[in-house]
Amino acid sequence: MARLASMVALEADRNDPEDFDVSEAEVERAAKERRVRTEQVSLRLDGAVLDRFRATGPGWEARINEALRRAAP
Structure with missing residues (x-):
């Protein structure tokens, strides 16, 4: 049973910075990109x-x- 328990995946804790491998800058950039209107x-x-x-x-x-x-006037 202990072996089986060690194989169970736990949900990430959003309050634990060690649970995610992204920087604050990456999170902020992703949030900003979602707010920007894009066109194909x-x-x-x-x-x-x-x-x-x-x-x-x-x-x-x-x-x-x-x-x-960055290049746009």
Whole structure:
């Protein structure tokens, strides 16, 4: 029985910072992104630009959006 008990997954405690592997900045950024209205568009970009962003892994689309946001006048 003790072996079975050690295999039971417990729910994360939202008040325990050790239960989550995300920083406060990441949580704040995610909350801000949810509040922003987005639109799906078709856009032609250089292949090299896409390759560089895609090489950064999951979330590359959000990073392109952030780069465009910083570059916007």
